[in-house]
Amino acid sequence: MSLLDHLNPEQLQAVTLPNQHALVLAGAGSGKTKVLTTRIAWLIQTGNVSPHGLLAVTFTNKAAKEMLTRISAMLPINTRGMWVGTFHGLCNRLLRAHHREAALPQLFQILDTQDQLALVKRVMKAMNVDEDKFPPRQVQWFINGAKEEGRRAKDVEPYDDFSRRSIEIYAAYEEQCQREGAVDFAELLLRSYELLARNEPLREHYAARFRHILVDEFQDTNRLQYRWLKLLASSGTSAMFAVGDDDQSIYRFRGADVGNMDDFRRDFRVENVIRLEQNYRSHGNILDAANALIAHNHRRLGKNLWTSAGAGEPLRVFEAQSDGYEAAWMVEEIQSLVRDGYARRDCAILYRSNAQSRVIEHALFSQGVPYRVYGGLRFFERLEVKHALAYLRLLANADDDSAFLRVVNFPTRGIGARSIEALQDAAKAEGGSLWQAAARLSGKAGAAVGGFVRLVESMKSATAGLPLQESVEHVIHASGLLDHYKSERDGTDRVENLEELVNAAAAFVQDESNLVVAPADGGEPVAQDPLAAFLSHAALESGENQAGEGVDAVQLMTVHSAKGLEFHAVFITGLEEGLFPHEQSTTEDDGLEEERRLMYVAMTRARTRLYLSFSQQRLLHGQTRYNVASRFLDEVPKALLKWLTPKLGFGTRPGRLDDKAWAAAEPPARYAAKPQQAGGSPFRIGQSVVHPKFGEGVVVNAAGQGADARLMINFGRHGMKELLLAYAKLEAA
DNA sequence: GCGTTAGTTATTTTT
């Protein structure tokens, strides 16, 4: 049975588990996706289940796609129509198939985060809520938080002024969504959960159908997703196979609840807990370091990665004088790796927050090293693309007020705030949409509004029956969007993106599986309206990050976005108290442990070489900050570290000498920190000092003279202290 | 309706 070749004993056990609930604790690099996909293939091949009786859920489209690709490679089956996808994608599918039962229009629109915020603002304005007292973002956060707990506005108990008002806004927002036929991301899940919870025949149908439910990245599920899964697994005949790693849970801030792993074991009386601990990615030293680090966390299910590969190199530690020097050093190091024959794309620079990328980009750019930054604006999030999509949304559903407002005066056609206010008043009075009001009042509200109504109507009739890409083409021309950007000074990118949208539509239609939806009964797939399907696709899959996939470039990204990836060489930068661990995490309950998991994720990305660096001085928010080295450096056994910088003019650290490193220890003048004597003291600003009680610190500032001379010192986790020079027993570190 | 300016405010991100 060739499917099962090349599996280690634990992987084999997981893949061939009988039809029972199981939890697989899959460590980093332990072959998680392999287990998941091989299990699916094995279940199908052994006749255990038909492709139709299987549900596999992931968090990202990328993971879902990867799964389907691997399954197709293992089995000669058509994966089309299989329920493999993201939580949101599958919920969308369910709601499209049962829109009537879910009380939604067939062509309901999906609001992305931006759309949702705009709608919240609109609702708040209509309610005359003070935006200073109730920041729309926080209200949005509140609404999503409630939805992720499975609560409607009426189910939330107010606990203060903010929540009381937020609940009212939530209720009004819900009403408006319903009126417009719009559904936000959290709503996709909640609505689909409620559908299954309330509609017994439907639930029983799906619960009976899905004999095997497989969940990827289980540690990232939120409460609502877990309850959704529970409903689908409620038949008593289905088996849930959850794969996850509690040590890699780094999304608590967006509602992920690792507690789901414990609940799952309890609620489903899981007897099979399988640990995948053999790591196929990293050398021993890297794993030992990561294991030692994560051992400092208390709430763990417990796991220890090991490898049959050798110990490899020690982890290299670099202490820079400034963030600029840290970046310059990395560039040199990468250039030397490239000279040794490594591809640039196999080198990754990781940082805790996006703001850190700037200095690094500058250093790479000035040395002419190609690089690629991950994150940022995605294709379908770009302004011009959103505008084009808004016109398309109006064609699908004219009552979509969000779309209406976005383009009613873009490109400008003389419809200002006054006309829009008049329309909003009229719509409110009639209880209808802006479009309805506009169609009725087109004469009175001004000729311009009438022009817009006629424009949309003409686009509608002109595109009726056209293939999708031709409709898109027509819309970007007829709307005037293309002309608008063509005449704009730096509009070429935007024009290209609009043209790219036409290509995206063409590519979308080409893949026929995008245009059908597998019905509940497993019968013949039903054709879907191509435009509606495309719009869902645009909302649910925000598009590739950037072009330039093929270029051999150094990879820059946050630690979060590095999850799931691996590289030959990894640089973890900015390892300073306050940055990583981030200072705002220390106030949160469990915050530090999450930061440590983040560090764990970062370290386990490296295959053979891992660099850890920090800087004594860093420009952040226009201010120079002096930081202490991150505690995470102390949590890695010293024997695994090789310090590249024994001394940078601020005292020696015993045992950290390395001959070769001396060359690197003197930064070029342009990166060197300017020596600045701290008042009349023997210390300098930025100098590392040791205090008998607070330990290591960095001089941040000086004040006072003579007997009153005081030093401001950053002691990292012990905070900022102002000490009298005369009394404090300070020593140079 | 649009361009300018002052003020604000800075984790992490997918769907």
Added chain:
DNA sequence: TAACTAACGC
């Protein structure tokens, strides 16, 4: 510092 927003003036 820099990027984004809201309000202001033409």
